[in-house]
Amino acid sequence: MYTHHKNIITAGIPVESADKAIIFLHGRGATAVDIISLNDHFQVDDAALFAPQATNHSWYPYSFMAPENENQPALNSALELISELVADIVAKGIPLNKIFFAGFSQGACLTLEYISRNAAQYGGAIAFTGGLIGETINRANYSGDFMQTPVFISTGNPDPHVPVSRVEASSDILKEMNAEVQVKIYPGRAHTISREEIDLARKLVFHL
Template sequence: MYRHTKQVVSAGVPAEQADKAIIMLHGRGASANSIISLKDHLELDGYAIFAPQANEHSWYPYSFMAPVQNNQPALDSALEVIGELVEDIKQKGIAQENIYFLGFSQGACLTLEYITRNAGSYGGAIAFTGGLIGEQLVKENYKGDFNNTPILVTTGDPDPHVPVSRVNDSVEILKTLNADVTLKIYKGRQHTISHEELVLANEILKN
């Protein structure tokens, strides 16, 4: 099983000159460049933009609802890459409360898993079609206090990869850690990102 090396594509304002930073996590089979291309639809003026690239274009090999051990060591390695990137951004002078996260599909699951294991004051987080990771959710894994960090969670109903029940369970855990969650479930929506979701994301990003 594979581990990830830290390969990060960047865009936007150089971090040393930026007010805010965003970490963007691509989905399975996609790339850092593909998720960064969303910047053309997002309010990211003044942001330093970072998108790590998964080895083999996948953050972990199996479904996010497979037993966690089946997705190791890739999953822990992916979480480590994000943690190192957060530290790098802080070292460049951007405070944690000005760091934002965005992910789609597998990247949305990873976004939620990282921030919920490391709950704190962030700028905001956007999870386009995702939920917390594991066959069962182990609440002891999730700790900290979001201090009303705004978090947008969206999904289709039904979605071929992400059951609505898991999205709802994930949102409940986020709320117990004091996240300010907006949940949107779109009947019949394909496994994609809609215009309305981008509008909602921009409400978080422009604050």
Template sequence: MYLHSKQIVTAGTPAVQATRAVVLLHGRGGSAEDIISLKRHLDLRGATIYAPQATNNSWYPYSFLAPVEQNQPALDSALQLIGELVTDIVATGIAPENIYFAAFSQGACLTLEYTARNAQRYGGIIAFTGGLIGQSLDTEQYHGDFGQTPVFISTGDPDPHVPVSRVKESIAVLERMNAFVTYAIYPGRQHTISAEEIRLVNEKILGNKIEKDHEQ
């Protein structure tokens, strides 16, 4: 089993000039460089981008639907790494309500798990094909109030890794914690990120605050 070292790739607006931050988490077998390529498609104006790199290119060894203990200690190490990164971002002067998360597949599951365990008002949470982690959900792990944080969760129907049933379970948990969830289920879609998903998150999560600020 393995732990994660703190290897963060950055891009976008320099931290001293940024008005927001985006944490990008890659999927199993992916890399920080892979997920950073999403900046060509996502509306990340004014954001410093932070992309951690998982040891062995995987945040945890088994399926996110396996018993949590089977994915230890890698899972706890990954959650700790994200927590340290969020602390570092706040130390640069970016408040949590201006921190966004965007991730795919295994990274999306990790993102949902971290934010549900540490719920507060974030800028937005984007889980391209993801759900909360565990063979069954231990809701006692989830604490806090999202304060109407906008969340996007998607999957295919069927998806080889993320079943619709777990997406729906996850939505119910997040909504009980006062998240404002938009979700999309795509019949027959492959395990990928579609142009329609990109359009939705740019419209409903990422571009929304910028447009409001501009109107003011």
């Protein structure tokens, strides 16, 4: 088993002069460089961009729906890494309500897991094909108030990794915690990110 080292790729404008920050979380087998290039499509031009690189290109070893203990200690290490990154960004002067998250697949699951364990008024969150982590959802893991943080979750139906039922259950929990959640399910869509999803994320989360 493994833990993660603090290896953060940055782009966009310097954090000291940025109005907002976006944290990008890559999928299994991918890289921080891959995921941070999503902003070429989002075209958010007033943000400092951050993308941590997972050890072994994977945030946790097994399916996000495996028993949680099987994905430890990697999962907790990943969550701690994000927590440290958020604290670093806040220390540089960007408040939580100006911090955004965007992840794909394993990174989308990690995005939802992190924000739900640490609910607050964030700028917004985008989970391209993801859901809360665990064999079953442990509601006791999640607390706080999102204060109407916009969250966009999308998936294909069927998706080889993320069942629609888990997306819907995750959405319900975030709504209970006062997030403004929009879910979009695409029949027959491959395990990828479509142009329509990017356009919806720009509109619903970044208000572009």
